[in-house]
Amino acid sequence: MNPVSAPTPDLAALADSVREIEHHVAEAGWDGPVRVFALVRTQEMLRTEPGLAAQLDESVLEAARSQPWHLTSIEQEDLPAAPDLETLLAGLSWPSTVDGMAVTVERVVLPPAAEEEMPQDTDAALDYLLSHPERQDVRLVVGALRGGPSWCAVRTRANDADDQVGQGADLVPGLVAAVRSTLD
Structure with missing residues:
Protein backbone atom coordinates (compact mmCIF):
# COMPACT_ATOMS: atom_id res chain seq x y z
CA MET A 1 0.00 0.00 0.00
CA ASN A 2 1.40 3.40 -0.98
CA PRO A 3 1.44 6.00 1.74
CA VAL A 4 -0.60 9.07 0.90
CA SER A 5 1.69 12.06 0.78
CA ALA A 6 0.60 15.36 2.22
CA PRO A 7 -0.19 18.02 -0.36
CA THR A 8 2.43 20.65 -0.98
CA PRO A 9 1.72 24.01 0.70
CA ASP A 10 0.79 25.66 -2.61
CA LEU A 11 -1.62 22.85 -3.53
CA ALA A 12 -3.21 22.90 -0.07
CA ALA A 13 -3.69 26.68 -0.31
CA LEU A 14 -5.16 26.42 -3.82
CA ALA A 15 -7.54 23.63 -2.79
CA ASP A 16 -8.70 25.72 0.19
CA SER A 17 -9.21 28.74 -2.04
CA PRO A 50 -1.10 47.09 4.46
CA GLY A 51 -4.42 48.97 4.65
CA LEU A 52 -6.23 45.88 3.36
CA ALA A 53 -5.68 44.19 6.73
CA ALA A 54 -8.56 46.24 8.16
CA GLN A 55 -10.92 44.62 5.60
CA LEU A 56 -9.98 41.04 6.47
CA ASP A 57 -11.37 38.84 9.21
CA GLU A 58 -8.95 38.10 12.06
CA SER A 59 -9.02 34.38 11.19
CA VAL A 60 -7.82 35.21 7.67
CA LEU A 61 -5.01 37.38 9.04
CA GLU A 62 -3.94 34.60 11.40
CA ALA A 63 -3.99 32.04 8.58
CA ALA A 64 -1.90 34.38 6.42
CA ARG A 65 0.63 34.87 9.22
CA SER A 66 1.05 31.13 9.74
CA GLN A 67 0.77 29.94 6.11
CA PRO A 68 3.01 31.67 3.55
CA TRP A 69 0.92 30.22 0.71
CA HIS A 70 -2.44 31.39 2.09
CA LEU A 71 -4.39 32.83 -0.86
CA THR A 72 -6.92 35.63 -1.11
CA SER A 73 -9.40 35.49 -3.97
CA ILE A 74 -10.39 38.76 -5.61
CA GLU A 75 -13.45 38.63 -7.82
CA GLN A 76 -13.01 40.41 -11.13
CA GLU A 77 -15.98 42.55 -12.01
CA ASP A 78 -16.79 44.14 -15.36
CA LEU A 79 -15.39 41.25 -17.38
CA PRO A 80 -15.00 41.96 -21.08
CA ALA A 81 -17.90 40.86 -23.27
CA ALA A 82 -17.24 37.51 -24.91
CA PRO A 83 -19.45 35.13 -26.89
CA ASP A 84 -18.30 32.12 -24.83
CA LEU A 85 -16.07 31.03 -21.96
CA GLU A 86 -13.19 30.01 -24.22
CA THR A 87 -13.04 33.47 -25.81
CA LEU A 88 -13.26 35.16 -22.41
CA LEU A 89 -10.39 33.13 -20.98
CA ALA A 90 -8.29 33.55 -24.14
CA GLY A 91 -8.56 37.33 -23.67
CA LEU A 92 -7.44 37.36 -20.02
CA SER A 93 -3.92 37.94 -18.78
CA TRP A 94 -2.60 38.71 -15.33
CA PRO A 95 0.22 40.85 -13.96
CA SER A 96 3.05 39.05 -12.18
CA THR A 97 1.56 40.08 -8.82
CA VAL A 98 -1.27 37.60 -9.40
CA ASP A 99 -0.26 34.10 -8.29
CA GLY A 100 -3.17 32.26 -9.88
CA MET A 101 -6.75 32.47 -11.03
CA ALA A 102 -10.03 30.64 -10.71
CA VAL A 103 -13.18 30.58 -12.80
CA THR A 104 -16.70 29.36 -12.02
CA VAL A 105 -19.11 28.23 -14.71
CA GLU A 106 -22.32 26.23 -14.87
CA ARG A 107 -22.83 23.58 -17.52
CA VAL A 108 -25.34 20.92 -18.52
CA VAL A 109 -23.77 17.49 -18.99
CA LEU A 110 -25.07 14.22 -20.35
CA PRO A 111 -23.80 10.65 -20.07
CA PRO A 112 -21.45 9.77 -22.96
CA ALA A 113 -24.02 7.56 -24.72
CA ALA A 114 -26.57 10.39 -24.71
CA GLU A 115 -23.98 12.84 -26.07
CA GLU A 116 -23.35 10.53 -29.02
CA GLU A 117 -27.03 10.79 -29.98
CA MET A 118 -27.12 14.60 -29.84
CA PRO A 119 -28.24 16.24 -33.10
CA GLN A 120 -25.67 18.24 -35.08
CA ASP A 121 -27.97 21.22 -35.62
CA THR A 122 -27.33 23.81 -32.87
CA ASP A 123 -30.98 24.55 -32.08
CA ALA A 124 -31.94 20.89 -32.11
CA ALA A 125 -28.94 20.03 -29.94
CA LEU A 126 -29.95 22.65 -27.38
CA ASP A 127 -33.52 21.33 -27.26
CA TYR A 128 -32.17 17.78 -26.91
CA LEU A 129 -29.80 18.78 -24.12
CA LEU A 130 -32.36 20.75 -22.11
CA SER A 131 -35.07 18.10 -22.35
CA HIS A 132 -32.94 14.98 -21.85
CA PRO A 133 -34.01 13.01 -18.74
CA GLU A 134 -30.39 12.17 -17.81
CA ARG A 135 -29.06 15.72 -17.97
CA GLN A 136 -27.13 17.02 -14.99
CA ASP A 137 -26.64 20.68 -14.12
CA VAL A 138 -23.14 21.16 -12.71
CA ARG A 139 -21.15 24.06 -11.35
CA LEU A 140 -17.43 23.88 -12.02
CA VAL A 141 -14.79 25.83 -10.15
CA VAL A 142 -11.31 25.50 -11.61
CA GLY A 143 -8.23 27.19 -10.22
CA ALA A 144 -4.55 27.09 -11.06
CA LEU A 145 -1.39 28.69 -9.78
CA ARG A 146 1.21 30.24 -12.05
CA GLY A 147 3.62 27.41 -12.89
CA GLY A 148 2.04 25.25 -10.19
CA PRO A 149 -0.85 22.97 -9.36
CA SER A 150 -4.51 23.08 -10.34
CA TRP A 151 -7.60 22.21 -8.32
CA CYS A 152 -11.24 21.66 -9.32
CA ALA A 153 -14.54 21.50 -7.49
CA VAL A 154 -17.74 20.13 -9.04
CA ARG A 155 -21.23 20.47 -7.56
CA THR A 156 -24.36 19.04 -9.15
CA ARG A 157 -27.76 20.62 -8.77
CA ALA A 158 -29.15 17.16 -7.94
CA ASN A 159 -26.77 16.87 -4.96
CA ASP A 160 -26.62 20.52 -3.94
CA ALA A 161 -24.90 20.22 -0.57
CA ASP A 162 -21.49 21.34 0.67
CA ASP A 163 -20.55 17.78 1.60
CA GLN A 164 -21.39 16.55 -1.92
CA VAL A 165 -18.83 18.62 -3.84
CA GLY A 166 -16.39 16.52 -5.84
CA GLN A 167 -12.78 17.69 -5.82
CA GLY A 168 -9.52 16.86 -7.50
CA ALA A 169 -6.51 18.25 -9.28
CA ASP A 170 -7.57 17.66 -12.88
CA LEU A 171 -11.29 16.86 -13.00
CA VAL A 172 -11.93 19.15 -15.98
CA PRO A 173 -8.71 18.93 -18.06
CA GLY A 174 -9.80 21.25 -20.89
CA LEU A 175 -10.87 23.99 -18.50
CA VAL A 176 -7.72 23.54 -16.42
CA ALA A 177 -5.65 24.09 -19.59
CA ALA A 178 -7.67 27.21 -20.47
CA VAL A 179 -7.22 28.62 -16.95
CA ARG A 180 -3.47 27.89 -17.05
CA SER A 181 -3.19 29.68 -20.41
CA THR A 182 -4.32 32.94 -18.77
CA LEU A 183 -1.27 32.76 -16.49
CA ASP A 184 1.37 32.37 -19.23
Whole structure:
Protein backbone atom coordinates (compact mmCIF):
# COMPACT_ATOMS: atom_id res chain seq x y z
CA MET A 1 0.00 0.00 0.00
CA ASN A 2 1.40 3.40 -0.98
CA PRO A 3 1.44 6.00 1.74
CA VAL A 4 -0.60 9.07 0.90
CA SER A 5 1.69 12.06 0.78
CA ALA A 6 0.60 15.36 2.22
CA PRO A 7 -0.19 18.02 -0.36
CA THR A 8 2.43 20.65 -0.98
CA PRO A 9 1.72 24.01 0.70
CA ASP A 10 0.79 25.66 -2.61
CA LEU A 11 -1.62 22.85 -3.53
CA ALA A 12 -3.21 22.90 -0.07
CA ALA A 13 -3.69 26.68 -0.31
CA LEU A 14 -5.16 26.42 -3.82
CA ALA A 15 -7.54 23.63 -2.79
CA ASP A 16 -8.70 25.72 0.19
CA SER A 17 -9.21 28.74 -2.04
CA VAL A 18 -11.18 26.79 -4.67
CA ARG A 19 -13.40 25.29 -1.94
CA GLU A 20 -13.97 28.76 -0.48
CA ILE A 21 -14.87 30.20 -3.91
CA GLU A 22 -17.20 27.27 -4.61
CA HIS A 23 -18.98 27.79 -1.29
CA HIS A 24 -19.23 31.55 -1.88
CA VAL A 25 -20.70 31.08 -5.35
CA ALA A 26 -23.08 28.34 -4.11
CA GLU A 27 -24.55 30.79 -1.60
CA ALA A 28 -25.81 32.87 -4.55
CA GLY A 29 -27.74 29.88 -5.94
CA TRP A 30 -27.90 28.40 -9.40
CA ASP A 31 -28.19 29.95 -12.85
CA GLY A 32 -25.41 32.44 -12.21
CA PRO A 33 -22.95 34.00 -14.62
CA VAL A 34 -19.35 33.03 -15.23
CA ARG A 35 -17.23 34.47 -12.43
CA VAL A 36 -13.48 35.04 -12.47
CA PHE A 37 -11.17 35.43 -9.46
CA ALA A 38 -7.55 36.53 -9.19
CA LEU A 39 -5.63 34.56 -6.55
CA VAL A 40 -2.89 36.35 -4.64
CA ARG A 41 -0.71 35.30 -1.74
CA THR A 42 -2.22 37.07 1.24
CA GLN A 43 1.12 37.83 2.93
CA GLU A 44 2.43 39.56 -0.20
CA MET A 45 -0.84 41.43 -0.71
CA LEU A 46 -0.67 42.77 2.85
CA ARG A 47 2.99 43.66 2.41
CA THR A 48 2.22 45.83 -0.62
CA GLU A 49 -1.18 47.10 0.62
CA PRO A 50 -1.10 47.09 4.46
CA GLY A 51 -4.42 48.97 4.65
CA LEU A 52 -6.23 45.88 3.36
CA ALA A 53 -5.68 44.19 6.73
CA ALA A 54 -8.56 46.24 8.16
CA GLN A 55 -10.92 44.62 5.60
CA LEU A 56 -9.98 41.04 6.47
CA ASP A 57 -11.37 38.84 9.21
CA GLU A 58 -8.95 38.10 12.06
CA SER A 59 -9.02 34.38 11.19
CA VAL A 60 -7.82 35.21 7.67
CA LEU A 61 -5.01 37.38 9.04
CA GLU A 62 -3.94 34.60 11.40
CA ALA A 63 -3.99 32.04 8.58
CA ALA A 64 -1.90 34.38 6.42
CA ARG A 65 0.63 34.87 9.22
CA SER A 66 1.05 31.13 9.74
CA GLN A 67 0.77 29.94 6.11
CA PRO A 68 3.01 31.67 3.55
CA TRP A 69 0.92 30.22 0.71
CA HIS A 70 -2.44 31.39 2.09
CA LEU A 71 -4.39 32.83 -0.86
CA THR A 72 -6.92 35.63 -1.11
CA SER A 73 -9.40 35.49 -3.97
CA ILE A 74 -10.39 38.76 -5.61
CA GLU A 75 -13.45 38.63 -7.82
CA GLN A 76 -13.01 40.41 -11.13
CA GLU A 77 -15.98 42.55 -12.01
CA ASP A 78 -16.79 44.14 -15.36
CA LEU A 79 -15.39 41.25 -17.38
CA PRO A 80 -15.00 41.96 -21.08
CA ALA A 81 -17.90 40.86 -23.27
CA ALA A 82 -17.24 37.51 -24.91
CA PRO A 83 -19.45 35.13 -26.89
CA ASP A 84 -18.30 32.12 -24.83
CA LEU A 85 -16.07 31.03 -21.96
CA GLU A 86 -13.19 30.01 -24.22
CA THR A 87 -13.04 33.47 -25.81
CA LEU A 88 -13.26 35.16 -22.41
CA LEU A 89 -10.39 33.13 -20.98
CA ALA A 90 -8.29 33.55 -24.14
CA GLY A 91 -8.56 37.33 -23.67
CA LEU A 92 -7.44 37.36 -20.02
CA SER A 93 -3.92 37.94 -18.78
CA TRP A 94 -2.60 38.71 -15.33
CA PRO A 95 0.22 40.85 -13.96
CA SER A 96 3.05 39.05 -12.18
CA THR A 97 1.56 40.08 -8.82
CA VAL A 98 -1.27 37.60 -9.40
CA ASP A 99 -0.26 34.10 -8.29
CA GLY A 100 -3.17 32.26 -9.88
CA MET A 101 -6.75 32.47 -11.03
CA ALA A 102 -10.03 30.64 -10.71
CA VAL A 103 -13.18 30.58 -12.80
CA THR A 104 -16.70 29.36 -12.02
CA VAL A 105 -19.11 28.23 -14.71
CA GLU A 106 -22.32 26.23 -14.87
CA ARG A 107 -22.83 23.58 -17.52
CA VAL A 108 -25.34 20.92 -18.52
CA VAL A 109 -23.77 17.49 -18.99
CA LEU A 110 -25.07 14.22 -20.35
CA PRO A 111 -23.80 10.65 -20.07
CA PRO A 112 -21.45 9.77 -22.96
CA ALA A 113 -24.02 7.56 -24.72
CA ALA A 114 -26.57 10.39 -24.71
CA GLU A 115 -23.98 12.84 -26.07
CA GLU A 116 -23.35 10.53 -29.02
CA GLU A 117 -27.03 10.79 -29.98
CA MET A 118 -27.12 14.60 -29.84
CA PRO A 119 -28.24 16.24 -33.10
CA GLN A 120 -25.67 18.24 -35.08
CA ASP A 121 -27.97 21.22 -35.62
CA THR A 122 -27.33 23.81 -32.87
CA ASP A 123 -30.98 24.55 -32.08
CA ALA A 124 -31.94 20.89 -32.11
CA ALA A 125 -28.94 20.03 -29.94
CA LEU A 126 -29.95 22.65 -27.38
CA ASP A 127 -33.52 21.33 -27.26
CA TYR A 128 -32.17 17.78 -26.91
CA LEU A 129 -29.80 18.78 -24.12
CA LEU A 130 -32.36 20.75 -22.11
CA SER A 131 -35.07 18.10 -22.35
CA HIS A 132 -32.94 14.98 -21.85
CA PRO A 133 -34.01 13.01 -18.74
CA GLU A 134 -30.39 12.17 -17.81
CA ARG A 135 -29.06 15.72 -17.97
CA GLN A 136 -27.13 17.02 -14.99
CA ASP A 137 -26.64 20.68 -14.12
CA VAL A 138 -23.14 21.16 -12.71
CA ARG A 139 -21.15 24.06 -11.35
CA LEU A 140 -17.43 23.88 -12.02
CA VAL A 141 -14.79 25.83 -10.15
CA VAL A 142 -11.31 25.50 -11.61
CA GLY A 143 -8.23 27.19 -10.22
CA ALA A 144 -4.55 27.09 -11.06
CA LEU A 145 -1.39 28.69 -9.78
CA ARG A 146 1.21 30.24 -12.05
CA GLY A 147 3.62 27.41 -12.89
CA GLY A 148 2.04 25.25 -10.19
CA PRO A 149 -0.85 22.97 -9.36
CA SER A 150 -4.51 23.08 -10.34
CA TRP A 151 -7.60 22.21 -8.32
CA CYS A 152 -11.24 21.66 -9.32
CA ALA A 153 -14.54 21.50 -7.49
CA VAL A 154 -17.74 20.13 -9.04
CA ARG A 155 -21.23 20.47 -7.56
CA THR A 156 -24.36 19.04 -9.15
CA ARG A 157 -27.76 20.62 -8.77
CA ALA A 158 -29.15 17.16 -7.94
CA ASN A 159 -26.77 16.87 -4.96
CA ASP A 160 -26.62 20.52 -3.94
CA ALA A 161 -24.90 20.22 -0.57
CA ASP A 162 -21.49 21.34 0.67
CA ASP A 163 -20.55 17.78 1.60
CA GLN A 164 -21.39 16.55 -1.92
CA VAL A 165 -18.83 18.62 -3.84
CA GLY A 166 -16.39 16.52 -5.84
CA GLN A 167 -12.78 17.69 -5.82
CA GLY A 168 -9.52 16.86 -7.50
CA ALA A 169 -6.51 18.25 -9.28
CA ASP A 170 -7.57 17.66 -12.88
CA LEU A 171 -11.29 16.86 -13.00
CA VAL A 172 -11.93 19.15 -15.98
CA PRO A 173 -8.71 18.93 -18.06
CA GLY A 174 -9.80 21.25 -20.89
CA LEU A 175 -10.87 23.99 -18.50
CA VAL A 176 -7.72 23.54 -16.42
CA ALA A 177 -5.65 24.09 -19.59
CA ALA A 178 -7.67 27.21 -20.47
CA VAL A 179 -7.22 28.62 -16.95
CA ARG A 180 -3.47 27.89 -17.05
CA SER A 181 -3.19 29.68 -20.41
CA THR A 182 -4.32 32.94 -18.77
CA LEU A 183 -1.27 32.76 -16.49
CA ASP A 184 1.37 32.37 -19.23
